[in-house]
Amino acid sequence: MTTLRVPVSGGDLVVHQLAGDEQSERTLIGLHGITANGLSMQPLARVLRARDAGIRVLAPDLAGRACSNAVTGPWGIARHAADVIAVIDAIGAGQVTVLGHSMGAYVAAVAAARHPERFDRVVLVDGGVALPPPPGADIDALLTAVIGPAMARLAMTFPDEDAYLAFMATNPAVAEVLALGGTAADDLHGYVAHDVRRREDGTLASSCVLDAIRVDGGALLTEPEAAQAISHLAVPTTLLWAPRGLMNQTPGLLTAELIEAARLPDTVTTRRVPDCNHYSIMFANHALGAVTAAILA
Numbered sequence: 001m002t003t004l005r006v007p008v009s010g011g012d013l014v015v016h017q018l019a020g021d022e023q024s025e026r027t028l029i030g031l032h033g034i035t036a037n038g039l040s041m042q043p044l045a046r047v048l049r050a051r052d053a054g055i056r057v058l059a060p061d062l063a064g065r066a067c068s069n070a071v072t073g074p075w076g077i078a079r080h081a082a083d084v085i086a087v088i089d090a091i092g093a094g095q096v097t098v099l100g101h102s103m104g105a106y107v108a109a110v111a112a113a114r115h116p117e118r119f120d121r122v123v124l125v126d127g128g129v130a131l132p133p134p135p136g137a138d139i140d141a142l143l144t145a146v147i148g149p150a151m152a153r154l155a156m157t158f159p160d161e162d163a164y165l166a167f168m169a170t171n172p173a174v175a176e177v178l179a180l181g182g183t184a185a186d187d188l189h190g191y192v193a194h195d196v197r198r199r200e201d202g203t204l205a206s207s208c209v210l211d212a213i214r215v216d217g218g219a220l221l222t223e224p225e226a227a228q229a230i231s232h233l234a235v236p237t238t239l240l241w242a243p244r245g246l247m248n249q250t251p252g253l254l255t256a257e258l259i260e261a262a263r264l265p266d267t268v269t270t271r272r273v274p275d276c277n278h279y280s281i282m283f284a285n286h287a288l289g290a291v292t293a294a295i296l297a
Contacts, residue, residue, distance in 0.1 A: 003067070004058070006090040008083045010072035013060050014038075015087055018045035020056030026120075027096040028295060029087060030059040031080070031104030033127075034216055035150045035208050037066035039191040040101065040282060046183060047288045053296065055097075060087060062107075064212025066194050075215035077103075077226040081111035088118055097295060099123040101282050102253075105239075106220055109229035112237070122237040123294045126278050129239070129254055129262050130227035131220065143217040146246065146253075154210050157203040158196070164204055165192050172248040173277040177284070184283045230264060237268045238294035242287075244277035253278055 005012040016038045020027075028048075030041035038059035045057040062080050063071035073079070084107065088096055098119055100108030105127030112119045133142055144151045150171070158164040168174050178185050196204040219226055230239075241259065245252035259270055271294075276287040 004090070006060070006083075006087050008063065008071065008086045009079070010063065011068070011070055013063060013071060013083055013087065014067035015058050015060040016041075018042060018057040018059055019049045020054070022056070022091075024056035025054040027056045027058060027091065027093050029084060029096050029098050030057060031084065031098065031100040031107050032059070032062065032065075033102030033104060034220070035065070035154065035195075035206070035213060036102070037061045037191065037194050037207075039066075039187075039194045042187045042190060043184060043283050043288055044099070044291060046187070047292050048295070051292065053292075055295070058087065058091070060084075062104075064209035064216075066207050069197075069207045069209055073212065073215070075212045076219045077106050077110055077216065077223055078219075080107040080216070081114060084108070084111040085115055085118065095120040097121045097123070099125065099291070099295065100127060101125040102127045102278065103216060103220060106226045106229065109233060109237075110225055112235050113225075113229040113232040116234045119235045121295070121297070122233060122235050123291065124230070124237065124239045125291060126240065126242050126253055126281055128230045129259055129264075130230075131253075131258075132227070133221040137221075139218045139221065140214065142221065143214070150246070151213070154206050154208055154213060157199065157201075157205045159203060161193055161196060161204065164196055165189065168192055171246075173244070173246055173279045176248060176277060177280050180280070180284060184285075188283060230262065230268065233265060233267050235267065236297075238297065239264070239268055239270045240273050240281065240290055240294060241270070242273055242276045242278050242281040246278045248277045
């Protein structure tokens with residue numbers, strides 16, 4: 001794995017090259033979730049490498065996370081979308097495929113709605129559809145309710161990586177990924193380890209910048225462009241969604257009713273991926289098959 005550094009507003013964005021190289025026929029930019037990082041795209045890159053798909057996979061740590069946590073604000077979905085265009089410009093690509101998971105799906109949709117000429121295909125994984133908050137809702141409380149332990153850990157410290165992973169495993173959706181074993185569990189370990197940073201007192205804590213998470217989360221729920229971008233996509237798009245959510249609950253983050261109510265354009269094809277949750281849709285082999293098929297369609 002190699003990394004690129006791309007100048008963006010507020011610093012340098014670190015981008016992981018997980019598959020392929022400059023000579024690859026196509027480029028895929030993979031965008032992670034709100035408290036995740038670029039290494040969450042390792043399972044997908046592994047599948048594409050095994051299939052010899054000829055695709056270069058670039059996965060940035062979005063601003064305020066992991067190796068890009070020194071990149072300063074302002075935050076928001078539109079900001080991350082601008083950073084995606086900066087990555088495309090930096091590698092000199094004409095068009096790329098963009099895939100976004102969770103928050104990354106909203107970023108992908110905004111980037112493609114603003115700049116359709118830069119993308120040949122868009123894949124949105126369990127995200128991208130408007131999630132209107134109840135009137136007067138407290139954003140921090142709503143974020144904690146929606147993303148659970150992923151939000152709670154931002155204010156916590158841990159003695160070592162095992163303790164950090166053990167806390168993450170208290171989320172039954174994450175535990176389902178670990179139970180898959182093999183490369184899925186290994187990839188999850190790597191993605192989690194990439195998030196933690198050692199503090200001066202020797203303890204470990206998440207690399208995520210709390211203000212970035214709060215602003216980005218608020219933008220997901222209240223920023224009109226983030227909510228409406230999927231309705232303005234002129235690029236061929238596939239929306240994949242999981243039946244179970246961020247805590248392995250049913251229904252999941254997206255539902256058939258929510259998707260139907262969004263009145264998506266003809267450019268967007270939707271597919272429910274069976275037997276997965278918000279996390280395992282990007283780790284389980286059968287779910288990755290659906291994701292890969294959308295990329296290669």
